[in-house]
Amino acid sequence: MLPHDDGSSPKTLPTEFASRDDLIxxxxxxxxxSAGVDNHVSxxxxxxxxxxxxxxxxxxxxxxxTRNHYDGAVTRLSPYLRHGVISLAEARDQVRSLxxxxxQAEKLLQELAWRDYYRRVLDEIGTEVWEDIEPxxxxxxADDYASQLPEDFVAGETGNDFVDGTVHELYETGYLHNQGxxxxxxxxxxxxxxxxxxxAEWMLSHLLDGDVAxxxxxxxxxxxxxxxxxxxxxxxxxxxWTGDRFTGRGPDGDSPFDASYDQLNDRLFV
Amino acid sequence: xxxxxxxxxxxxxxxxxxxxEQPAIFVFDNExxxxxxxxxxxxxxxxxxxxxxPGVSIARGKVAESVVAFAAKHGAERIExxxxxxxxxxxxxxxxxAVLLDPExxxxxxxxxxxxxxxxxxxxxxxxxxAK
Numbered sequence: 001m002l003p004h005d006d007g008s009s010p011k012t013l014p015t016e017f018a019s020r021d022d023l024i025x026x027x028x029x030x031x032x033x034s035a036g037v038d039n040h041v042s043x044x045x046x047x048x049x050x051x052x053x054x055x056x057x058x059x060x061x062x063x064x065x066t067r068n069h070y071d072g073a074v075t076r077l078s079p080y081l082r083h084g085v086i087s088l089a090e091a092r093d094q095v096r097s098l099x100x101x102x103x104q105a106e107k108l109l110q111e112l113a114w115r116d117y118y119r120r121v122l123d124e125i126g127t128e129v130w131e132d133i134e135p136x137x138x139x140x141x142a143d144d145y146a147s148q149l150p151e152d153f154v155a156g157e158t159g160n161d162f163v164d165g166t167v168h169e170l171y172e173t174g175y176l177h178n179q180g181x182x183x184x185x186x187x188x189x190x191x192x193x194x195x196x197x198x199x200a201e202w203m204l205s206h207l208l209d210g211d212v213a214x215x216x217x218x219x220x221x222x223x224x225x226x227x228x229x230x231x232x233x234x235x236x237x238x239x240x241w242t243g244d245r246f247t248g249r250g251p252d253g254d255s256p257f258d259a260s261y262d263q264l265n266d267r268l269f270v
Numbered sequence: 271x272x273x274x275x276x277x278x279x280x281x282x283x284x285x286x287x288x289x290x291e292q293p294a295i296f297v298f299d300n301e302x303x304x305x306x307x308x309x310x311x312x313x314x315x316x317x318x319x320x321x322x323x324p325g326v327s328i329a330r331g332k333v334a335e336s337v338v339a340f341a342a343k344h345g346a347e348r349i350e351x352x353x354x355x356x357x358x359x360x361x362x363x364x365x366x367x368a369v370l371l372d373p374e375x376x377x378x379x380x381x382x383x384x385x386x387x388x389x390x391x392x393x394x395x396x397x398x399x400x401a402k
Contacts (some may be wrong), residue, residue, distance in 0.1 A: 045318055103400055113392060
């Protein structure tokens with residue numbers, strides 16, 4: 001009987017490659033559907049050696065001061081934590097070993113704790129992590145939100161340089177700074193009025209560190225289904241955290257973010 | 271010949287999970303890849319992690335079927351894997367009747383800690399996480 005690959009019977013895959021390029025070529029031909037979703041390969045390397053390198057480069061004190069800025073001392077540990085290449089306990093121990101007292105690394109330890117928190121929530125709610133934990137606090141019902149992402153957004157062709165730049169960065173690298181994640185989620189849910197699940201699914205499919213706990217619960221936090229109020233931002237805030245990367249405007253110079261928070265609240269919510 | 275094999279899932283991609291003399295298998299889950307529209311980047315990342323896990327076998331297909339076949343091939347009756355909070359991995363571990371291994375927790379808290387908001391959890395966790 002000839003072996004056939006209808007995807008249903010187990011298939012053994014190689015455990016050695018001559019080079020990264022060979023591995024990539026193999027994956028492109030073996031995982032055709034995944035290449036069809038998006039064909040980019042990230043510059044971020046998998047594996048323990050790369051993870052240890054990241055662990056060695058952490059600066060907990062600088063992290064505490066600069067983590068919100070795109071150019072800040074973020075650790076880039078997330079893909080390795082997500083896949084268990086390093087454990088949260090190992091990361092915690094490494095962070096503590098780098099400071100005289102744990103308080104000096106409080107912000108970083110607290111962010112690691114967020115991951116632990118979200119995983120505990122996931123443990124409790126299971127598949128309901130895809131359901132609205134609470135109603136939206138936007139004045140809208142869940143039914144008022146579109147169920148699909150707009151095509152211009154998915155194509156990274158809205159015309160807004162922040163939105164499109166972020167979408168393309170996600171496709172190309174599989175990573176976004178936390179500020180980028182929060183703001184793109186806010187754009188999707190509050191400016192484009194799309195249900196958070198559509199955005200969460202989309203982001204999860206591209207993130208190297210895609211974790212249904214932190215991803216979905218963070219989208220719910222932005223949406224306000226797991227928070228007291230919705231998260232939004234304005235142009236001033238965007239520029240403060242993203243440095244010189246974006247103007248936050250379209251080609252005509254207009255920006256949907258260029259307003260005060262009061263104005264945005266009036267515009268976006270009921 | 272080991273009577274136990276390790277099912278390595280996508281939250282265990284470290285050689286620290288491997289035991290000497292104990293066969294281990296990772297299965298690229300076709301269903302997860304399809305339903306999750308998992309892009310190539312992630313596949314390559316995971317594969318690179320696996321390539322640094324000496325001795326692990328790599329397969330693709332249906333997880334339960336592949337792991338059971340692997341266990342049978344090695345004459346193993348026991349399947350070990352890491353406990354996970356992910357409902358997909360929980361379900362698959364249950365299907366396999368796998369023995370669950372617990373990694374060292376980030377913070378040791380009672381199982382009934384209030385999780386409604388991060389602040390409630392942190393009220394209990396902070397002391398322990400920031401202890402000298």
